[in-house]
Amino acid sequence: MSNYFLCHNKDIAELQTREFSVETDQGQLELFIVRQDNNVHAYQNHCPHLGIPLNWQPDKFLCLEGIHIQCSTHGALFKVENGYCIVGPCAGKSLTALKLEHRNDDEIWLELTNPINI
Ligand code: FES
DSSP, rough: OOEEEEEEESSSSOOOOOEEEEETTTTEEEEEEETTTTTEEEEESSSSTSOOSSSTTTTTOOOTTSSSSEETTTTOOEEEOOEEEEEEETTOOOOOOEEEEETTTEEEEEEOOOOOOO
16 A cells, blocks of 8 residues: 555535546556545546546636536546446546545545555
């Protein structure tokens, strides 16, 4: 198991997204985090349709309404809470969810427990 510090709680506001690039034992992992209803979720930055990054602007992963995660290439929409694709060419598939750990009341860490397909 490996842990990687991402940011502090104050660095991710409600319905804000932030991307990270983490050097892991398995290679470079591109991911983003999103906060909704005060829960922070993490996903690999990898669209299940073509396997390319979801965003075309740094740290921007939500649709204009700020309700869903949106792939910038073909517009697929994913639920924030579980990464499930509800509309688009990869409907029915899901983003790869990553586990987060909260430490010291203020720190958000990535916890990699299983091998990941980078
Ligand atoms: S690459 Fe994401 S919807 Fe096509």
